[in-house]
Amino acid sequence: MRDFNEPEAKLDALLNTINSSARQAIAEYKKTGHGVPSADATAFQPLDLTTDTPPQEGDQVARRCIPSIELDTGTPPNYYVHGCVTRIADVLDEHPEGLSVDKLAEAVNLDEIKTARVLRALTLIGCFKEVLSRHVSKCAGVVYETMIDEEFSRSHEIAKSPRFFVSVIFYLDFVVRKEGLKGEAWEFLNSTDDETRNEFHKAMLSLSELHGASAVLYHYPWDDVSSVVDIGCSVGSFSTPLAKMCPHLRITNQDLPEVIAQAKTAWEENAPEVLLDGRVEFIPINFLEDVPAVGKDVYYLRNIIHNWPDAEATKIFRNIRKAMGPNSRVLIHDCVMVQTFQESGVATDELTIAPEPMLPNFGAGSHRTYQMDLTMWFTLNSKERTLDELKTIG
Numbered sequence: 001m002r003d004f005n006e007p008e009a010k011l012d013a014l015l016n017t018i019n020s021s022a023r024q025a026i027a028e029y030k031k032t033g034h035g036v037p038s039a040d041a042t043a044f045q046p047l048d049l050t051t052d053t054p055p056q057e058g059d060q061v062a063r064r065c066i067p068s069i070e071l072d073t074g075t076p077p078n079y080y081v082h083g084c085v086t087r088i089a090d091v092l093d094e095h096p097e098g099l100s101v102d103k104l105a106e107a108v109n110l111d112e113i114k115t116a117r118v119l120r121a122l123t124l125i126g127c128f129k130e131v132l133s134r135h136v137s138k139c140a141g142v143v144y145e146t147m148i149d150e151e152f153s154r155s156h157e158i159a160k161s162p163r164f165f166v167s168v169i170f171y172l173d174f175v176v177r178k179e180g181l182k183g184e185a186w187e188f189l190n191s192t193d194d195e196t197r198n199e200f201h202k203a204m205l206s207l208s209e210l211h212g213a214s215a216v217l218y219h220y221p222w223d224d225v226s227s228v229v230d231i232g233c234s235v236g237s238f239s240t241p242l243a244k245m246c247p248h249l250r251i252t253n254q255d256l257p258e259v260i261a262q263a264k265t266a267w268e269e270n271a272p273e274v275l276l277d278g279r280v281e282f283i284p285i286n287f288l289e290d291v292p293a294v295g296k297d298v299y300y301l302r303n304i305i306h307n308w309p310d311a312e313a314t315k316i317f318r319n320i321r322k323a324m325g326p327n328s329r330v331l332i333h334d335c336v337m338v339q340t341f342q343e344s345g346v347a348t349d350e351l352t353i354a355p356e357p358m359l360p361n362f363g364a365g366s367h368r369t370y371q372m373d374l375t376m377w378f379t380l381n382s383k384e385r386t387l388d389e390l391k392t393i394g
């Protein structure tokens, strides 16, 4: 066993891991038939190559869009852009409440997109502040306030998530009226317009590719079962490819009524042949209150349980239990949190442990899980769980 207290041994081991993982990645890329991407695309992400997830282009893109990761590439953003901001500051001086970037760019006669990029970089070092952004970032902006607020700080209720803090404290009029951030957890989505709902469900499709979640299509023994209920199916991000791959399966899609209506349209577009052979059904459900289709082999929940605090997750499981027959089983498909220290008997449950000197959970290689965990907290006061936590509520 090597002594990893020696700096050279640590570096040596790391280099070996990077080297062998890069070779593995090259082999995987070659298998896809798309060839190996240029070194530029991967140069700043050596840790990405050390995960056991097959390399995906989407992941590269996602990593590049995450500012904290991008900053790892070296030069601080203010190095380049400090000269661009004088007139912008003058204009903002007249608008203490903030100004949207299109108006700001117009006022200083600059290109809108380039101006936005300069400002985006500068907000990272505290020069300028973003006062309005898209949903999750907006919630992230008030996390500290929720952690010290008397009412929100110790609550794990959905209605006490940072998302609700945003709507209650800062944007009561603006957000509720203009952006539909209101109501119980999913109400905001279902009370909004079709376009926003479509956007969300399309995003679920891409997210599942990005997370490698489609692997379940290939790695679960679907030949051994004959019926599957996709609970919280969205527009069929999992069940449509499953139906195409496994013609022997009978599939029940269940989601809120508005989503089921959209799911039917999506299936008509994407898999009309499967609809025609009558193996697929659509049944609206509120899984917090209703029992799903009875007596099926598999009850599959992907990206569902992580949306809910323990109390609600337990309600969902109780309702599923009422539907289950003696041979039914529940499949929970969520990210699993693995700790950053190695402990005997923990996290070895068929989950891969990274070789030393990396952190056992692959460190930055599992950043998506940690990011998802924070997203769940900020928007729904829920979380990604460890295997033990899932077993407990299960």
Ligand SMILES: C[S@@+](CC[C@H](N)C(=O)[O-])C[C@H]1O[C@@H](n2cnc3c(N)ncnc32)[C@H](O)[C@@H]1O
Pocket (backbone or CB within 6 Å): 186, 204, 205, 208, 231, 232, 233, 234, 235, 237, 238, 254, 255, 256, 259, 285, 286, 287, 288, 301, 302, 303, 304, 307
């Ligand atoms: C994060 S999405 C997951 C979608 C899909 N399983 C996937 O992985 O792509 C959560 C889904 O749960 C559905 N949902 C939320 N609350 C629900 C409820 N009370 N009853 C049934 N479905 C619900 C939403 O409409 C949404 O489609």
